[in-house]
Amino acid sequence: MDSRVLGRARVAVALTFAIHGAVSGAFATRIPWIQDHVHAGPGELGLALLAPAVGSLIAMPMAGRVSHRFGNRPSTRVLLALWCLMLAFPAVAPNLGVLWVTLLVFGAVAGMGDVGMNAQGIVVEQRMGRSIMSGLHGMWSVGGLAGGGLGALAAHFEVDARIHLAVMAALLLVVGIVVGRNLLDIRPEEDEEAPAHFVLPSRRILVFGLIGFCAVFGEAASADWCAVYLKQVTEASPGVAAASYTAFAFTMAAGRLCGDMVVRRLGPVLTVRISGLLATLGGVLVVAARTPLPAIAGFMLLGVGVAVVVPLAFTAAGNVARTPSEGVAGVATISYTSGFVAPSVIGGIAAQSTLSVSFGVVTALMVAVLLLAGALARGRAPVGPASASEPVT
Numbered sequence: 355m356d357s358r359v360l361g362r363a364r365v366a367v368a369l370t371f372a373i374h375g376a377v378s379g380a381f382a383t384r385i386p387w388i389q390d391h392v393h394a395g396p397g398e399l400g401l402a403l404l405a406p407a408v409g410s411l412i413a414m415p416m417a418g419r420v421s422h423r424f425g426n427r428p429s430t431r432v433l434l435a436l437w438c439l440m441l442a443f444p445a446v447a448p449n450l451g452v453l454w455v456t457l458l459v460f461g462a463v464a465g466m467g468d469v470g471m472n473a474q475g476i477v478v479e480q481r482m483g484r485s486i487m488s489g490l491h492g493m494w495s496v497g498g499l500a501g502g503g504l505g506a507l508a509a510h511f512e513v514d515a516r517i518h519l520a521v522m523a524a525l526l527l528v529v530g531i532v533v534g535r536n537l538l539d540i541r542p543e544e545d546e547e548a549p550a551h552f553v554l555p556s557r558r559i560l561v562f563g564l565i566g567f568c569a570v571f572g573e574a575a576s577a578d579w580c581a582v583y584l585k586q587v588t589e590a591s592p593g594v595a596a597a598s599y600t601a602f603a604f605t606m607a608a609g610r611l612c613g614d615m616v617v618r619r620l621g622p623v624l625t626v627r628i629s630g631l632l633a634t635l636g637g638v639l640v641v642a643a644r645t646p647l648p649a650i651a652g653f654m655l656l657g658v659g660v661a662v663v664v665p666l667a668f669t670a671a672g673n674v675a676r677t678p679s680e681g682v683a684g685v686a687t688i689s690y691t692s693g694f695v696a697p698s699v700i701g702g703i704a705a706q707s708t709l710s711v712s713f714g715v716v717t718a719l720m721v722a723v724l725l726l727a728g729a730l731a732r733g734r735a736p737v738g739p740a741s742a743s744e745p746v747t
Contacts, residue, residue, distance in 0.1 A: 359538075360478065360481055360482060362536040363474075363478050363481075363536055363537060363538045364478050364482065364486060365533075365536065366533045366534065366535075366536035366537050367471060367474050367475050367478055367490060367537060368489070368490055368493045369493070369529070369533040370430065370434060370471045370474070370530070370533060370534065370537070371471060371475070371490045371491065371493040371494040371497065372493045372494065372496055372497030372500070373434060373438065373497060373526050373529060373530050373533075374434065374437065374464070374467060374468065374471060374494060374497065375493070375494035375495060375496065375497030375498035375499075375500075375501065376497040376498065376500055376501035376522075376526055377437055377438060377440075377441050377464075377501065377522075377523075377526060378464075378497075378498050378501065379497065379498035379499065379500065379501030379502035379503075379505060380441060380501035380502070380504065380505045380518075380519060380522045381441060381444065381460075381501075381505075381519070382502060382505070383501075383502050383505025383506050383508070383509055384444075384445060384505055384508075384509065384515040384518065384519060385399075385403070386509075387445070387509065387515040388444055388445055388447070388453070388515060391445065391447075391515070392447060392448075392449055392450050392453050393450075394450050394453075398450055401454070402450060402453050402454050402457055403457070404694075405453075405454045405455075405456075405457035405458040405460075405461060406457050406458070406460050406461025406464065407461060407690075407694040408458060408461065409457070409458040409459060409460065409461030409462035409463075409464075409465065410461040410462060410464060410465030410468075410690060411465070411687060411690070411691060411694075412462060413461075413462035413463070413465045413466045414465040414466060414468070414469055414683050414686050414687050414690070415683055415684075415687055416466070416683075417465070417466045417469035417470060417679055417682075417683045418469075418677060418679040418680040418683050420466060420470075421469075421470060421473060421540075421677070421679040422677065422679070425539060425540065425541045426470060426473055426474055426477070426537070426538070426539075426540040426541070426679065427474070427534070427537040427538060427539045427540065428539075429466075429470055430467065430470035430471055430473075430474055430534070430537060431530070431531070431534035431537065433463055433466050433467035433470055434467050434470075434471070434530045434534060435527055435530055435531060435534075436463045436467075437463045437464055437467045438523050438526040438527040438530055439523055439527060440456075440459065440460045440463055440464075440523075441519050441522060441523040441526070442516075442519050442520040442523040442524075443456045443460070444456050444457060444460065444519070445515040445516045445518075445519045445520075446516055465686070465690070468686060469679055469682045469683045469686055470679065471490075472487075472490075472668050472672070472678075472682040472686070473540075473672060473677070473678035473679040473681075473682050474537055474538065474540070474678075475487055475490045475668075476668065476669055476672035476673070476678040476681075476682070477538055477540050477672075477678055478538060479669065480673070481538075484614070484618055485613075485614040485617035485618050485622075485669075486614055487614070487665035487666065487668060487669045488609075488610050488611075488612075488613030488614045488617060488661070488662040488665045488666070489610065489611055489613065489614045490665065491610045491661075491662075491664065491665045492607055492608075492609075492610030492611035492612075492613070492661075493611075495603070495606065495607035495610060495611075496607065496611075499603075499607070501522070504522070505518065505522075540678075556675070556684065558674060558732075559671050559674070559675060559681060559684035559685060560684075560688070561726065561729045562667045562668075562670045562671040562681075562684075562685050562729065562730070563667070563671070563684060563685045563687070563688030563689060564688070564722075564726060565626070565663060565667045565723060565726050565727070565729065565730070566663065566664045566667040566668070566685050566686075566688060566689030566692070567688050567689050567691070567692040568663075568692070568719040568720065568722045568723045568726075569633075569660045569663035569664050569667070569689070569723055570660075570664060570689045570690065570692040570693045570696070571692040571693070571696045571699075571716065571719050572633060572637075572656055572659075572660050572696075572716050572719055572720055573606070573656075573657075573660045573664075573693065574692065574693040574694075574696035574697055575696045575697065575699075575700045575712070575713070575716050576602050576653055576656050576657065576660075576716070577599065577602065577603070578696075578697040578700070579697065579700050579701075579709070579712070579713075580598040580599050580602055580653045581595040581596055581598055581599050582595075582709070583598070583640065583649060583709050583713070584598045584646055584649055584650070586709060587643070587644065587649070587708075587709055587710060588643060588644060588645050588646045588649050590646040590649075594646050594650075595646075597650070598646075598649065598650045598653050601650050601653060601654050601657070602653040602654060602656065602657040603657065604654075604657070605654045605655075605657035605658040605661070606657035606658065606660065606661045607661075608658070608661075609657065609658040609659075609661025609662060610661045610662060610665070613625070613661055613662035613665070616628075616662070617662065617666065622666045622669070622670065622730045622731075623727050623728055623730050623731050624727075625662060625666065626662070626663055626666055626723065626724075626727035626730055627724055627727040627728075629658075629659045629660065629661070629662055629663055629723065629727075630659065630663075630720055630721070630722075630723035630724030630725075630727060631659075631724055632655050632658055632659035633655065633656050633659025633660055633720035633723065634659070634717060634720040634721050634724060635652075635655055635659075636651075636652045636653065636654070636655025636656035636657075636659055636720075637652065637656060637713060637714075637716050637717030637720050638652070638717055639651055639652030639655065640652035640653060640656070640713045640716075640717075641710050641713050641714050641717060656716075656720070659720065659723075660720075660723075663723055664685075664689055666730060667685050667689065667730070668681075668682050668685055668686070670729075670730045670732070671684055671685040674732060699712075699715075700712045700713075700715075700716075703715060
């Protein structure tokens with residue numbers, strides 16, 4: 355394949371990840387405005403924010419079928435465009451019921467688009483013959499930070515969320531349409547059997563999904579509970595407690611952006627073993643901490659420890675499944691379920707014991723990542739020309 359075509363495809367898929375992250379970041383900053391707009395209480399808002407998770411979990415197992423039917427590039431471009439457009443709709447929902455339905459579709463489009471862009475990233479990685487998936491997920495984090503930063507400014511200056519999100523949706527839509535033209539056109543052979551309409555993970559994908567499950571649990575638990583942990587367990591000030599999330603997010607983003615260099619030198623198995631060890635040490639520090647500094651250091655280690663695990667689990671699954679889309683969909687369904695349940699599980703355990711015990715569970719899951727890392731050896735990439743099952747045109 356022409357190296358220039360491949361280079362443009364790598365840039366295109368990286369920007370696709372960034373746009374996807376920017377939509378998420380922009381939406382997150384305007385949730386308080388949307389809550390006031392539909393007059394929702396905390397419990398009602400919590401139920402509404404479950405809708406994207408439900409939509410994603412329903413839609414992701416169908417992503418392989420969509421990619422097979424329409425091709426990866428067209429389906430990813432359309433789903434990214436719909437994801438950008440959907441950003442404008444939550445802010446104009448007139449009531450809680452409409453908001454719930456809107457967020458259900460919002461999550462479904464996001465989940466299917468996530469599968470498509472990860473499958474595209476795996477194929478580009480295979481053609482290039484070197485790791486890029488960690489950096490792509492790092493670009494998602496960069497996009498999220500950019501979208502969130504602009505959203506924070508809009509909220510600070512009291513810009514109406516309907517205007518802010520509509521403008522962001524239009525801008526991101528235009529960028530997405532332009533960059534999507536350079537994605538690889540990945541299509542199955544004409545005689546290849548289409549996957550089922552709704553595909554559950556196969557047994558050989560389950561172990562990769564379990565690795566992702568453990569990592570995403572640690573990520574979601576840390577992101578949602580680190581500030582609370584600092585405040586309640588170490589008696590940190592509100593400012594210091596908030597800084598713990600910044601520190602965690604920074605190390606995770608940095609780990610993803612730098613992770614490909616590590617994977618190229620050490621390979622996926624050793625990289626995930628080291629990641630699991632760092633995350634385990636971070637969990638131990640958090641559990642043992644009774645002052646802010648070691649707790650923040652622990653969350654920073656958790657951030658860098660989980661950073662590359664999910665991208666490598668996606669890659670392994672995409673390499674061994676019949677098509678990358680099917681492999682990614684299987685791991686994503688398992689992994690993202692963890693992210694949806696982790697915050698409530700941590701809270702439930704803490705209610706019956708302490709937050710330290712809750713993060714003892716997180717630490718145990720990080721040990722599981724360390725122990726399961728060897729399974730990634732079965733997901734080595736088939737490097738070189740396109741396989742017969744997914745020709746690139």
